[in-house]
Amino acid sequence: MQILVLEDIPETRDWLIRILAKAFGADLTIEAAATRADGLARVRKSVFDLALIDLGLPDGDGLDVLRALKITQPETLTIVTTILADDAYIVAALSAGAEGYLLKDQPEDVLIHQLRQQRDGVPALSPRIARRIMEHFRFTASPDDDASLLTDREAEVLGLIGRGFRNADVANDLGLTENTVAGYIKAVYRKLNISSRAEASWHANRLGLLWKR
């Protein structure tokens, strides 16, 4: 398993690498980078299965590395690691295509648990982020574009998560399997990505950027 760890604090970087080893065993090749520039260079050179990306780096925004990965290696599982980032920042990362996020101040065993879950395709979503996402769709979705609208079920799942339900609770409450719930959350992420792209092109249009090509 090829893993990229982008993190500028050395202690935290080592700690993350230790956690990865505990979560996924010894058969890992981990490349660590401390800056945006180094991160971009490694994304150009190697292929990764998993990338842990810190957003606030000394020389710029980790989101740039995330975007580069999504363009050149869309198969890579990208997880944003953050500590104090504003919720809106996490939503922005999800919109940019991140598959999940981790809060670095959590106890080690919680992080290991969440890492394994995200590797297995169970997306992470905390109540506050779920509420943010609902807000996002309320303000940005356009009625003439089905792809940017949440289905009733997706909205229902988001609503329950926003009230503190975990995936298993949601599955229980709605009479679904946990896998189906995970599928709905992933669909929401995808739409977030689509709607943010639509929004970006709308802004570009408005600013006349697309006409200049």
Add this chain to the structure above:
Amino acid sequence: MIGVFSYYRSALLPHWVMPPILLVICLLTLAHVTQVMPNISIGLHAMIVGLLVAILVAIGEQYRRSRGDPVARAGVRWIGQSFLIGVGGCVAIISTPPLLGVESIFDQSLAFGFLIVLFVGIAIGVARHRLFDLEGWSFSLLFYLSAAFVFLGLDALFLYVLTLDRVPALALALFAVAFLYLPVRDWLWRRLMTPAETENDALMFRLAAVAFATGPKERQSEWGTLWRDWFQPMRVEVLEAPIPVTPKVAAGGGELLVPGLGDLPGLRLIWKRKGRRLFSPRDAETVERLIRLLTGLSETRDSYQRGVLEERSRISRDMHDNIGIQLLGALHSGEPARKDGMIREALAELRVIVSGDLPGQTGEMGQAGDVLGELRHELGEVLAAAGVVLDWRSTPEADRCSLPSAQALALRAVMREAVSNVLAHAGATRVDVRTTTRDGGIHLSFEDDGKGPAIGAVAAPNRGNGLKNMRSRMESLGGKFLESHRESPQSPAGMRLEFSLPSAASGGAA
């Protein structure tokens, strides 16, 4: 009249010229009366028309000379127009036809009615020395005058060229005036007398620029720019005391006094439109209206700034209460696990403060649902990582309950502590949490199926310390803490903790 316009408002001719002119006029009149002249056309009418032309030239010259003095110009325009309509109309009807050798179609007595215009005009001009509103009137008079001439001209045209009868000709002329002249006049009136629409749009931005300028200096400069752009005065001076409370027209329309607003100074605007116009009471009304708008905008800005300040003080209060105290506790705690726990809690609080979107964090009454949901998720993750099942049930009443910031903070702290106790000592497989309300306040019960308090308290002294912390946190907010055995068939097994807080509305939580 020729005397009046030769010397009002500035002397066009040297003073010695006037007596001979008057003498000539007297002689001519005498000649007419004594019938020395060959006929009435030359004797009387030619003299009258000649005088009229001379007076018009004098008026034109006066008007030209009054350039740069709007008050004088308005006066000349007013009196001149009165003369033009009154005497001009009269002469046109009585004297012009005989001179052209045509029979007059109007009765002489009708023509003298025009003279009334002259007298009324002069009367108004004199009664209102300051003349500032006359500007608008002058324009309308000019328009009505031209309407009258168009009317008469068309009438004459139809009569003489088309040889129509008098009645149809009059009707046609009326028709033409109504459909051609009036719309044109209306359009001209609007073009000349009211500011363009676009100025109104731009005005909104100007006002906002004043109200939302970054500093007092910028505000004052925008304030000056506002009036400079709006009235284009020749000069703007800052008013010394006494500053008028309401806008005032002064110096006969030459100046407009703008009252101050807050830290913005009162201003004296001198010569509207670079001296081409006079300030009118309508301008004063406009200023009053603009100042009212500006006051409203300024209040909006003030309340916005108050909001920013409140937010800032909320953040610093939260920083101190929630984070500073946690970190200080962590610093002084000798126990690594507890140190880590406190630092983690501080970071979690920091994240909440940065996001600032939890109603419970605003210090006002927030809904418990959001805070409890967040807590439920967090504790669920922690327990799941250790393989412990969390069964959490909430009543709708509890979710809707008000939860002030201090209560939210305390609940988060005690619940985290309870969970870490379970993981550290109890060996439990499941945790049940129930949130309800009791006497309007929030009530939480927390049960595990672990080893229970009797064994735990003896085996782990730290745990007892944790329970003491919980009790003091609840009691400091006027709440209650109960510690007992789990109510279950296999009793005594597991531990039951109960936390209740007083109703936020009753003011019990100070």
